Amino acid sequence: MSALELPSAVNLARAQFALTVVWHFLFPAFTIGLASYLAVLEGFWLRTGKAVYLDTFRYWLRIFAVAFAMGVVSGLVMSYQFGTNWSVFADRTAPVLGPLLGYEVLTAFFLEAGFLGVMLFGLERVGKRLHFLATCLVAIGTLISAFWILSANSWMQTPTGHVVGPDGRFNPADWWAIVFNPSFPYRFAHTVTGAYLTTAMIVGAVGAWHLLHDRDNPRARLMFSMAMWMAAAVAPAQLVIGDLHGGNSYEHQPAKVAAMEGHFETERRAAAILFGWPDAEAGLVRDRIGIPGLASLYLTHDLDGEVRGLKDVPRDTWPTNLPLVFWSFRIMVGLGLLMIALGVAGLWLRHKGRLYDAPWLHRFAVGMGPSGLIAVTAGWTVTEAGRQPFTVYGALRTIDSVSPVAAPAVAASLAAFAVVYLAVFGAGIWFLLHLFNQAPHAHEPGPPPGQPIRTAGITPAPALVAGAQDAGRPLAQPAE
Amino acid sequence: MSLDLTLIWALLIATAVFLYVVMDGFDLGVGILFPAVRGKAERDVMVNTVAPVWDGNETWLILGGGGLFAVFPLAYATILPALYMPLILMLLALVFRGVAFEMRFRAASPRSQRTWDRSFSWGSYVAAFCQGICLGALVQGIRVEGRAYAGGWWDWLTPFSVLTGAALVAGYGLLGACWLIWKTEGELQLRAYRLARRLGLVTLASIVIVSATMPILSEAFRVRWLAWPNLALAAPVPALVALLAWRFFVALDRRAEVTPFLYALGLFLMSYIGLGISLWPMIVPPAISIWDAATHPSSQAFLLAGAVVLVPMILIYTAYVYWLFRGKVAAGAPGYH
DSSP states (O other): OTTTOOOOHHHHHHHHHHHHHHHHHHHHHHHHHHHHHHHHHHHHHHOOHHHHHHHHHHHHHHHHHHHHHHHHHHHHHHHHHHHHHHHHHHHHHHHHHHHHHHHHHHIIIIIHHHHHHHHHHHOOOOOOHHHHHHHHHHHHHHHHHHHHHHHHHHHHHHSEEEEEOTTTTTTEEHHHHHHTTHHHHHHHHHHHHHHHHHHHHHHHHHHHHHHOOOOTTTHHHHHHHHHHHHHHHHHHHHHHHHHHHHHHHHHHHHHHHHHHHTSSSEEEOOEEEEEEETTTTTTTTEEEEEEETTHHHHHHTTOOEEOOOGGSOOGGGSOSSSHHHHHHHHHHHHHHHHHHHHHHHHHHHHHOOOTTTTTHHHHHHHHHTTTTHHHHHHHHHEEETTTTEEEEETOOOOGTTOOOOOHHOOOOOOOHHHHHHHHHHHHHHHHHHHHHSOOOOSSSOOOOOOOOOOTTTTTOOOOOOHHHHHHHSOOSSSOO | OOOOOOHHHHHHHHHHHHHHHHHHHHHHHHHHGGOOOOHHHHHHHHHHTTTTTTHHHHHHHHHHHHHHHHHHHHHHHHHHHHHHHHHHHHHHHHHHHHHHHTTTOOOHHHHHHHHHHHHHHHHHHHHHHHHHHHHHHHHOOOOOEETTEEEETTTOHHHHHHHHHHHHHHHHHHHHHHHHHHHHHHHHHHHHHHHHHOOOHHHHHHHHHHHHHHHOOHHHHHHHHHHHHHHHHHTTTHHHHHHHHHHHHHHHHHSSSSSSHHHHHHHHHHHHHHHHHHTTEEEEETTTTTTHHHHHHHHHHHHHHHHHHHHHHHHHHHHHHHHOOOSSOOTOOOOOO
C-alpha cells in the first residue's frame, strides 16, 4: 500500500458529485430569485411607466443572462451524472425518480430556455406585453423546475409511495405519495425562500455598493430598498420555515437531526449546543458550549421533551461525517440570523428616514452579499451529508449505488471537472463581479421605452450608442 | 391488443434525439466554422444567428439523457458508464462553449475576446467529435452482464468510433454552413456557400464509408441490410440519400437560401433512419432491446400522460421563438443584450 493510493471509486464519485452540484446550485440559487425580481421590475415598469424600473430591469437582465447560461451548462452535467457515476442508483430508482426529472425537463427547462431568448432579445420584436409574459414564463419555469427537482430530492430523503421489487428496484405504487412525500413541502418552501433571500442579499449588496459611491443614484436606491424589504419580510419567515423543516426531519430522519444538533445521548431537557466538535469515536461533543433545555423546546416544543440521540439509532446508519453536518448547520443558521439583523436594521433606518444615508448599513449589506450563496450551500451540505450513508434514506446505501467505473477514470474526470469549472465558472463569476461593479445608470443599453417596434435587421442605433458609452464609461461613475 | 407504451416512448425519444442533433447540430456547426471565418464582425453575426435559440437547442440533450433515465433506465445505466470518458469530455466541452458564448461579447480586450472565441470553437469541435464517438461506440455494441456495464473504460476508442466522430464534426459543420446561408447575407453568406459545398462532399463520403463499414463490423447488420427481402425493403434509404445529395448540390449552384439547409437535414434524417434500421429493436446493442430496458409500466404511463400534452406545446412555442427571430441577421444588429 503506497501513500499515493487513490481513494476508493465511491468516494471519488461522491467528491465529483459534490463538486459539480455545489458549483451548479450557486447559479440557480441566484437566478430563481432573480427571475422573479425581473418579473416584478418589469411589471412595475409596465404599470407606472417610470424609467427607473426599466433601467434597473435592464441592469439585472444582463447579469441574469450570464448566470443563467452557467446554470444551464452546469445543470446539463448533472443530468448525466446519475448514469455515468451512479448507474446502480439510476437503475434502481429510475421507475420513481425518472418521471419526476422527465417532468422537470418537459414543464420547466423548455419553458425557461425557450422564452429566455425572447426575454433577452425580444423586447423590440414582440412589444412590452408579450415580453412581460416571456419574463413571467421564465420566472415560473424556474419555480416549476425547483418543484420537481426538490420532489425528487425529498423522495430520496423520505421515500414513500413505492414498492421494492425482487430485483431491488423501487417501483411506483402511488404517484401522489411519491411526488408529495413527507419532507417535500418543507424542503420546497425552505429552498425557494432561500433562493429569494440569496437574490435579495446580492441585489441589496450591489445597490448598497453603489449607494456608498453615490447615494442619489435612483436605480441603486430602488434595488437597495426592495432588497431591504425582502430581507425584513423573508428572513424571519425563513427562520420559521426552517424550524418547521427541522421538525419534519426530526420525525423522519432522526439521525440527521441528531448529527445537526450534536446529540449522542437520548435525554430530556436536551441542550442546544452552540459550539463544539462532534467526535463519533468517543460518542460525544468536545469543548461544547450549550444552552440547557433549548433543543427540547424547539424540537418537541416542550422544555422537558425527550430528544433522541445518535446512540438510539444503529451505528451503521449514522451520517458518515458528523463535524461536517454539525458545522454546516451552524454556518447556515448563523448567516440566517445575520440576514434577519440586516432586515431589522433596514426597517429601523427606513422608519427613521435614513435608509439611503447610513453608510454602516450599506457596508453591512455589501458584506452580506455572498451570505445567501454560502447559507444555501451549507444548508444543502447539511441535508445531503446528513442523508449519508444512504442515497435513498434507509433503503439504498451509497456504497451500493455507484457505477462500475474504475477509480482512475473517476479520478481523471474529477480532476478535469475541478480544473475546468474553476477556470470557466471562475471567469464567469469574475465577470459577474465586474458587472456588479458597474453603476446602474439611466438609459441602460437597449431600445428606450415607448419606441416603435423594430423590424428585423434594422440596427437599434440608440442601443448601440448607449452600449458604446457604457463601454467607455469609467467604473466609478460621476454623480448624476 | 393493448397500447405498447414502450414503442411509443422509443419513437418519442428517438425523435427528441433527432431534434437535438438537428438543432444543436447547426449551432455547434457555427462554432466548428469559426476557424474558417476570421473577422470579429462576421463572427459576431454568426453567433447572433444562434444566440436566441441555443439554450432551447441544448435542452433537447437534457431531454435525451433525462428521457433515457426516465423510460429506459437500463440503457441509461449501461450506456453512460460505458461511454464515461467521451461523455464527460463532451459535457466539459459544452460547459466551455456555453460560457464562452456569453463571455465573448463582453470581453474587455481583444486578447480575451480571442481566448473566448477559441474556447467557443474548441468546445464545439470536442462536443461534436465526442458525440460521434459515442454513436460509433454504441453501434459497435456494449458489453453488459446482469444489469451492469461489464467492459473497460477505454472500450469506446476504436477506429470506427473515431471515424464516426470525424463524420459528425463534418456533418455538424455542414448544418452550420447551411444555417448561415439561410440567416446571413453578403460576404459571409458567400463563404458559407463555399464551405457548404466542401463539407457536403466530406459528409457524403463519410456516410458512404460508415455505411460500407457497418456490414463488415457485424453479421447482424449484414443480415439486416443485405439478406433478401430486406435488401429491397431497405433500398429506398440509400436511394433517397443519393437523391437528396443531388438536389443539395443543385440548390447550392442555384444559390438557393433555405433549401440547402432542408436537404442537409434530409441527409441527417436518412442517416438516422438507416441507423434505426440497423439497430432496431436494440437500444443497447447487441443484446438489450427497448422492452428489456423499459421501466415500470406505471412510470411509462405517468410520464406519457404529461408528455402527450407537453411535447406538442413545446414544439409550438419553440417554433414560435424561431419564427420570432426569423430573417437575416445583419452585422451590428440586433444588439446582443
